[in-house]
Amino acid sequence: MAPRLLSLADRALVVELGDGISRPMLARVSALDAVLRAELERGGLEGVVETVPSYRSVAIVYDPLRTTRAALERRIAPLLRVPDDAAPAPASRTWKLPVLYGGAAGPDLAAVAAASGLSVAEVVARHARATYAVYVLGFLPGFAYMGDVAPELRLPRRSEPRTRVAAGSVAVAGAQTAIYPSESPGGWHLIGRCPVPLFEPRRSRPALLAPADRVRFEPVSQERFRDVEAALASGRLDPEELAAP
Amino acid sequence: MTDRARLEILSPGVLATVQDLGRRGARRFGVPTSGALEPAWLRIANALAGEREDGPAVEFFLAEIALRAVDGEVRLGIAGDVAAQVERAGEREALGSWRSATLRRGDVLRVGPPRPARVGYVAIRGLVVEEVLGSASTCVRGAFGGMEGRPLRRGDVLEARPGPHGAERALPEPPRRSAEPIRAVPGPQDDHFAPGALERLFGSAYAVTATSDRMGTRLDGPPLAHLGAASAEIVSDAIVPGAIQVPGNGLPIVLLADCQTIGGYPKIATVASADLPRLAVLAPGAKVRFARASVEEAEALAREREAEVRALLGAIRPI
Numbered sequence: 094m095a096p097r098l099l100s101l102a103d104r105a106l107v108v109e110l111g112d113g114i115s116r117p118m119l120a121r122v123s124a125l126d127a128v129l130r131a132e133l134e135r136g137g138l139e140g141v142v143e144t145v146p147s148y149r150s151v152a153i154v155y156d157p158l159r160t161t162r163a164a165l166e167r168r169i170a171p172l173l174r175v176p177d178d179a180a181p182a183p184a185s186r187t188w189k190l191p192v193l194y195g196g197a198a199g200p201d202l203a204a205v206a207a208a209s210g211l212s213v214a215e216v217v218a219r220h221a222r223a224t225y226a227v228y229v230l231g232f233l234p235g236f237a238y239m240g241d242v243a244p245e246l247r248l249p250r251r252s253e254p255r256t257r258v259a260a261g262s263v264a265v266a267g268a269q270t271a272i273y274p275s276e277s278p279g280g281w282h283l284i285g286r287c288p289v290p291l292f293e294p295r296r297s298r299p300a301l302l303a304p305a306d307r308v309r310f311e312p313v314s315q316e317r318f319r320d321v322e323a324a325l326a327s328g329r330l331d332p333e334e335l336a337a338p
Numbered sequence: 339m340t341d342r343a344r345l346e347i348l349s350p351g352v353l354a355t356v357q358d359l360g361r362r363g364a365r366r367f368g369v370p371t372s373g374a375l376e377p378a379w380l381r382i383a384n385a386l387a388g389e390r391e392d393g394p395a396v397e398f399f400l401a402e403i404a405l406r407a408v409d410g411e412v413r414l415g416i417a418g419d420v421a422a423q424v425e426r427a428g429e430r431e432a433l434g435s436w437r438s439a440t441l442r443r444g445d446v447l448r449v450g451p452p453r454p455a456r457v458g459y460v461a462i463r464g465l466v467v468e469e470v471l472g473s474a475s476t477c478v479r480g481a482f483g484g485m486e487g488r489p490l491r492r493g494d495v496l497e498a499r500p501g502p503h504g505a506e507r508a509l510p511e512p513p514r515r516s517a518e519p520i521r522a523v524p525g526p527q528d529d530h531f532a533p534g535a536l537e538r539l540f541g542s543a544y545a546v547t548a549t550s551d552r553m554g555t556r557l558d559g560p561p562l563a564h565l566g567a568a569s570a571e572i573v574s575d576a577i578v579p580g581a582i583q584v585p586g587n588g589l590p591i592v593l594l595a596d597c598q599t600i601g602g603y604p605k606i607a608t609v610a611s612a613d614l615p616r617l618a619v620l621a622p623g624a625k626v627r628f629a630r631a632s633v634e635e636a637e638a639l640a641r642e643r644e645a646e647v648r649a650l651l652g653a654i655r656p657i
Contacts, residue, residue, distance in 0.1 A: 099526035102608035103636035104578045107526055114573060145365045145576040147600050152576030154365065157611060157640035162633045230368040231574065231600035234480035238574075275481060292367070294470045294482045300367040 096125075096173055098166060103157040106165050108173065109150040114240065114268075118149050119228055123305040124180035126151050128172050131181050138168060146304055147229045185305040186336040190272075190287050192221070192263050192310045193318040198286035201251075205265065205282050209245050217312055219243045220284065225270060227306040235274035235292025237302040242268050254280030261286045263310065285310075288322035289332050301332055343410030343501075345441070345462060347494040351401035351450060353552075356484035356496075357595075358394040361473035365599045371579065372475035372483070373595050375457050375552065375618040378513075378647045379417040383461035385651050386438045386507050387415030394474035395461035396490065400621070402450040403460065407441035408495065413503040414439045414447060418458025422449045437508035437657065455619035464499030478552075478596065505656035513650055519629035520613045522582065523636050527572060527604035531584070532563040539582075539606060540630045544590065548622040552596040554583075555617060557626060561588025562606055569604060577601040580609035594618050610636035612643035 097109040110121050126146040132138050138153075140160025145152040155165060194217045195202040206213045225239035232238075242265055250266045255278065258264070262273045264281035273279060274291035287310075291301045302308065313321070324330035347354070357380065360373025374380035374397055381391040389395075395415075396403070405414075415438050416422050422433040425446040433439055435458075441447055452458040467474040467484065476484025485494055524536055544559035562584050564570045570586040577583070581593045583603040592609060593601075595618075609617060610631055617626060631639070 100523060100608070100633045101526060101576075101578050101605070102523040102580055102610050102631075103633060103640050104580060104608065104611055105576065107576065109526075109575075112573060143363045143365055145599060147575040148573050150575050152578070154578065157637040158644055161637050229574070229600060230366065232368060232598055234364075234367055234369045234477065236368050275479075277479070292480065294369075294477075294480065299364065299369070299471060 100162055101152065103162070105152045105154045106162050107150050107152045108169070111149050114148050114228060116226055119226055119305060122146050122149065122151060123183045123185070125173070126304075127181045127183045128175050129153065129169070132172060141165070147231070183305050185303065185307070187307040187309070188302065188336050189309050189311050190289055190335060191313040191318065191321050192285040192287050193315060194285040194312050199263070199284040201282040202284040205246065205248060205284060208248055211245065216246060216284070219246055220265070220270070221310045221312050223309075225308045227302050227304050227308060229304055230300055230302070233274055233277055234294070235300040235302070236271060237291070237300075239270050239308055240268050242270050248282060250280040251282060254278055258283060259286070261288060263287050286318070288318055288325060289335060290325065341500060342466065342497040343412045343464070343499070344408040345412050345496045345498065346406045346408045347490050347492055347496070348404040348406050348446065349402065349492060350490040351398045351403045353400070354396055354398035354403055354490040355476040355478070356394050356467055356474060356490070357397045357476060358474045359392045360595065361471055361475050361477065361483070364471045365576070368599050369471065369477060369480060370596050370599065372473070372477050374459070375595055376455075376459075376615040378615060378650070379457075379459050380461070381647065382436070382509065382513075382650060382654075383415040383417035383459040385415065385654055386417070386436070386509070387413050387461040387463040388438070388503060388507070389415070389461055389463045389465065391651070393461070394465055394467045394484070395459050398450065398452070398458055398460070400451060400456050402448055403458070404446060404448045405441075405460065406446045407443050409443060410500050411503065412441045412498055413463040413501065414441065415461035415463075416449055416459070417461070418450075418452050419455045420450045420452050420458045422447065436512050438506045440503060440506065454621060454624065456621035457619045462496060462498050463501075463503060466497045466499060507654050508657045509650065509654055516616060519627040520617050521610040521631040521636060521639060522607040522628050523610065523631055523633055524607045525605070526608075528606050530565055530569040530572065530604035531606055532565055535562040535606065536630075538562060539590070540628050544626045546620045546622050546624045546626065550622060552594055554594050554597055555592045555620065557590045557592065559589070562590060563588060564604065571602050572604050574600040574602040577605065578608070580611060580614045581605045582607045582609065592617060610639050612636070612639035
């Protein structure tokens with residue numbers, strides 16, 4: 094299926110690869126984004142400010158004082174023809190993130206269990222059993238939308254969002270799961286807490302998670318949570334060490 | 339830092355933040371561009387202050403802002419629909435907008451309230467603000483940038499490198515205000531709307547509501563019908579300032595500098611970058627009309643607008 098090219102006025106050219114949320118689509122988006130970023134870094138995309146990948150498209154943000162949609166279309170045409178398997182492999186990583194489930198750390202865990210007809214222990218096991226793919230970053234700096242949550246754990250968002258969700262809250266809504274990188278309003282169901290900082294603007298890689306990364310959650314005790322939290326805070330543990338080599 | 343001039347915020351008004359021309363290259367991390375809602379006025383304020391155009395300045399909304407020089411001499415630049423006055427040793431000197439001002443220790447500058455435009459700028463020559471992710475703009479959602487990632491508060495102190503400051507400067511006359519409708523390019527999801535919706539958007543007057551902020555301007559007026567219930571949402575994709583999102587109730591929201599980086603509402607049209615600042619500075623109650631444009635026309639408007647701004651910057655004179 095040929096990509097559709099759409100405009101956000103004179104600000105961005107959107108390359109839309111299809112519709113829906115799926116791992117094959119994520120792979121195609123990631124491949125295209127990698128090709129465009131490589132070209133951008135080489136200096137081959139004059140006037141382009143940045144590329145923004147999402148579930149089924151890559152938006153090419155440009156400066157209308159330095160280029161035009163027409164010039165960009167000509168420039169990217171050969172790049173759109175690069176087959177996915179010839180694209181530079183995105184350096185995606187696999188993470189193992191500790192989570193303290195339930196109690197004060199996960200105030201909605203019991204409600205999720207009740208709604209899905211499972212025990213709390215079963216909900217934790219099924220949430221932690223999956224290997225999630227990071228689909229897209231958005232909503233907040235460093236907020237990674239991950240999927241796919243097991244069908245039996247899928248609930249619509251809370252009918253009443255919270256005005257304050259604690260930073261580090263592990264949450265689910267629909268087929269997605271995420272960790273709130275900072276305190277924020279939020280309508281997802283909070284089932285646990287993760288001590289790992291997901292966004293630090295002064296780091297060379299400000300967001301820890303990137304699209305196409307894989308994430309597994311590891312249930313930990315309160316004691317282990319505190320140990321990891323302390324190790325991260327003191328610098329003894331670098332968050333990057335939680336990625337598999 | 340004993341050789342820094344210092345400026346204390348006596349009153350920040352309704353909302354005041356440190357902004358520059360925005361943070362680029364970080365939208366992929368979920369970081370908004372932020373930056374001035376009216377970049378041309380920030381650039382003019384900076385140039386009036388003798389500062390580089392793209393440097394950080396204070397953007398303030400709706401009410402008067404008051405600043406006091408605590409230490410050293412501070413050169414400021416004022417832009418927006420504002421009156422200004424300097425209080426010095428019990429005396430008041432009235433100044434207009436679109437000019438510089440110099441504060442000596444103890445002097446107080448009061449600027450505003452901005453009217454009719456809801457936004458004004460005070461630039462400070464030599465303002466020292468840490469750059470985070472390449473910009474001094476305030477990212478409130480991420481709590482970083484500008485003044486500790488938050489709006490300015492009473493008692494905050496801004497630091498500036500000291501003078502000498504040279505002659506005061508001014509624009510010979512205020513910038514001419516365009517009366518043109520706001521140009522917008524249909525799409526990317528104009529195909530999610532019922533027949534007649536685009537014509538309604540381009541043929542109606544909308545009013546800015548009071549819930550408008552730096553993330554978006556919410557409009558009230560003739561609702562825009564989606565093609566069907568399923569068309570009222572999309573798989574979230576990239577949004578940019580200027581995108582006109584339409585949720586289920588049919589009322590358009592024009593996204594602004596602090597908007598999120600992805601969104602799940604269909605976008606019926608996107609405001610041309612040249613015209614977005616004109617819409618962004620409209621106060622609650624103001625009316626908006628849109629006019630249809632093509633991408634090529636929007637790109638040409640951007641170049642025209644930049645030429646106008648360059649001409650304004652070139653018109654700044656010593657007084």
